[in-house]
Amino acid sequence: MEFLLNALKAAAEPTRLRLLSLCAHGELTVTELTQILGQSQPRVSRHLKLLCEAGLLERFREGIWAYYRLAQRGPVAELARTLVDAIPADDQGLGLDLERLDLIKQGRREAADKYFSENAARWHEIRGLHVPEQDVEAALLSLLPATGVEDLLDVGTGTGRILELFGNRISRGLGIDASREMLAVARVNLEQAGLRHCQVRLGDMYQLALAGHSQDAVIFHQVLHYAEEPADAIAEAARVLRPGGTMLVVDFARHDLEYLREQHAHRRLGFTDEEVTGWLRRAGMKPEPAFTLPGDPLTVCIWRAARTDAPATRTRPLAAA
Numbered sequence: 001m002e003f004l005l006n007a008l009k010a011a012a013e014p015t016r017l018r019l020l021s022l023c024a025h026g027e028l029t030v031t032e033l034t035q036i037l038g039q040s041q042p043r044v045s046r047h048l049k050l051l052c053e054a055g056l057l058e059r060f061r062e063g064i065w066a067y068y069r070l071a072q073r074g075p076v077a078e079l080a081r082t083l084v085d086a087i088p089a090d091d092q093g094l095g096l097d098l099e100r101l102d103l104i105k106q107g108r109r110e111a112a113d114k115y116f117s118e119n120a121a122r123w124h125e126i127r128g129l130h131v132p133e134q135d136v137e138a139a140l141l142s143l144l145p146a147t148g149v150e151d152l153l154d155v156g157t158g159t160g161r162i163l164e165l166f167g168n169r170i171s172r173g174l175g176i177d178a179s180r181e182m183l184a185v186a187r188v189n190l191e192q193a194g195l196r197h198c199q200v201r202l203g204d205m206y207q208l209a210l211a212g213h214s215q216d217a218v219i220f221h222q223v224l225h226y227a228e229e230p231a232d233a234i235a236e237a238a239r240v241l242r243p244g245g246t247m248l249v250v251d252f253a254r255h256d257l258e259y260l261r262e263q264h265a266h267r268r269l270g271f272t273d274e275e276v277t278g279w280l281r282r283a284g285m286k287p288e289p290a291f292t293l294p295g296d297p298l299t300v301c302i303w304r305a306a307r308t309d310a311p312a313t314r315t316r317p318l319a320a321a
Contacts (some may be wrong), residue, residue: 003055007076010054011083015039016047018097023057024070024084025101026191027199033068036100056080060201072172072197109188129257130295136250136302137165139291140219143248143304144169149216155205155237156223160186160198167195170217174210176203205233210240217241221250225268231279238283241307247285249276253292253299273301280305 011017015037022028022036030048034041048068051057055076057068070084071077087094130136140162150171154162157175159182167173167190177183177200186200203209206229218237224230237247252270260266273290280287285305293300 003075004079007054007056007079010050010056013047014093015044016051017083017087018093019044019047019051019068020056020070020080021084021087021094022097022101023068024081024196025098026105026196027067027069027187028101028104029065029067032104035104036097056083069199072199105188105191108184109192111184130252130298130300131293135293136300139293139302140165140221140248140250143291143302144217144219144246149246151215151217153208153210153215153218153237153240155208155218155220155233156226157186157200158182158221160189160200162219162221163190163195163198163200164193167193167198171197173198175200176205176208178202178204206236208236208240212239213242215240215242215245217246217248219248219250221248222252224249224251225266225270228267230268230271230276231282234279234285235283238280238285238307243307243309245307247280247303247305247307249280249303249305251276251301253290253301255298257297270298271301273303276301276303277305284308 011020018037019033022033028036030041030045033048034044037044048057048059052059052068055074056071056079058071059066059068061067071080144166146169149166149169152163152166152170152173154160154173154175157163157177158179160175163173163175163186173195175186175198177186180202183200183202190196190198190200201209205223205227218241220233220237224233227233234247234249241247254270254272256269258269261269276290277287280303284307286308287303287305290301290303293302
């Protein structure tokens with residue numbers, strides 16, 4: 001009962017209730033919350049610290065920034081949502097907070113649109129080399145169970161499209177990416193889609209900040225051709241899969257378009273079926289034959305594999321944390 005009492009004490013203050021409400025509407029930094037509340041950063045930080053210690057908020061770092069959101073797991077996560085829902089919708093203070101929050105979100109959307117427009121031409125050029133993306137997405141939907149996937153991890157999430165695609169099938173979604181700019185785009189897209197149960201994080205696909213056996217499904221969508229060590233990325237993803245969990249790897253079949261390496265930073269010019277299935281087996285996965293979507297000139301392949309109880313193996317050691 002002590003954790004419940006601590007959570008109630010932490011929430012029993014007007015500013016902290018406002019913080020809970022704001023963080024229920026998205027992931028926000030201290031700076032953004034300070035702008036909304038009109039209070040000093042040290043004061044807001046103290047309130048946030050108490051709410052996190054009580055388990056009502058979650059905190060995660062992204063470079064020099066720290067983001068906060070309403071707790072999704074833990075013994076008081078349901079209480080956090082109950083407290084937010086109990087705040088009267090016509091509360092004047094809350095209404096003003098949400099108006100200021102909308103301005104911050106508008107600024108995010110404008111920054112994301114600017115980044116996307118500056119890079120869209122490069123992405124559209126590559127998409128024009130293979131089958132339409134909707135065909136790839138339809139195949140992905142057919143290869144992952146429509147039910148039973150509680151936790152889904154999207155490695156190299158980019159714009160967050162995979163989380164959007166599977167959002168109504170899963171309980172929780174997490175996308176990781178090494179690009180802060182892409183994460184900003186993904187956050188805007190997930191917010192506009194209303195997928196509050198999906199999150200994105202700055203992360204390293206070789207060292208996932210996740211416990212072993214914590215995910216029901218992992219997806220690599222057009223990511224491994226950028227990887228220095230694709231086998232190690234697969235082995236690390238297999239580590240976090242629960243036994244029986246599913247991994248989907250979407251990438252190009254082996255090709256000879258050298259300019260993709262020179263102009264678009266592709267490290268690998270596609271993969272053979274033997275390469276990918278070999279990596280999956282060594283990672284303790286049971287792969288199926290690749291599902292292929294022939295295009296001109298690129299063919300998209302989707303490899304599906306299930307996690308067995310065999311331990312994953314690596315081709316190189318992890319760097320020290």
